[in-house]
Amino acid sequence: MKSTLRSKIAAAAMLLVPVGAMLAATPAAAEHRDGAYGNGYGHERDLRVDQRAPRIFDVTPEDGDRVGARGWTRITARFQDRGAGVAAVWLRVDGRDVTSRARVEGDDVRYAEDLRPGRHRAELVVRDRAGNTARRTWSFDVVGHGRYDDSTYGQAQRW
Numbered sequence: 001m002k003s004t005l006r007s008k009i010a011a012a013a014m015l016l017v018p019v020g021a022m023l024a025a026t027p028a029a030a031e032h033r034d035g036a037y038g039n040g041y042g043h044e045r046d047l048r049v050d051q052r053a054p055r056i057f058d059v060t061p062e063d064g065d066r067v068g069a070r071g072w073t074r075i076t077a078r079f080q081d082r083g084a085g086v087a088a089v090w091l092r093v094d095g096r097d098v099t100s101r102a103r104v105e106g107d108d109v110r111y112a113e114d115l116r117p118g119r120h121r122a123e124l125v126v127r128d129r130a131g132n133t134a135r136r137t138w139s140f141d142v143v144g145h146g147r148y149d150d151s152t153y154g155q156a157q158r159w
Contacts, residue, residue, distance in 0.1 A: 006155045055078045063140070069116075070144060076109065079124070083128055084128045086129075093120065
């Protein structure tokens, strides 16, 4: 009977040693998550490390482009953040905030408006979860004599 009791205690001790090791490691894992953004299940992103602003690229129309005046002018841009992830996106056209009418999906923003002929300015601001902000401003010209002229619709032209 004593040998059976000893073997049960030894088996229980063998099971408790790994549990004790896991409990001892828990404070170190908690310290690692201090100041991090995440849910504690290995998806943390350390916000103190992310000091790089998101990148904005592939804007259309490009800076200095000329587009036809007939119909809707499409304004688009792509952005990317390899750190904490994108938290907010704002788009302004000619000083007006048009974010609520723009379509932000994934890593791009799209907006269309029937712009009058003349020079127009677009500004895109992207902020990541670590507070880093990227800003890109570009200008383009809408050319043509009216809604029903022969200018190229919605395509950038370099003249």
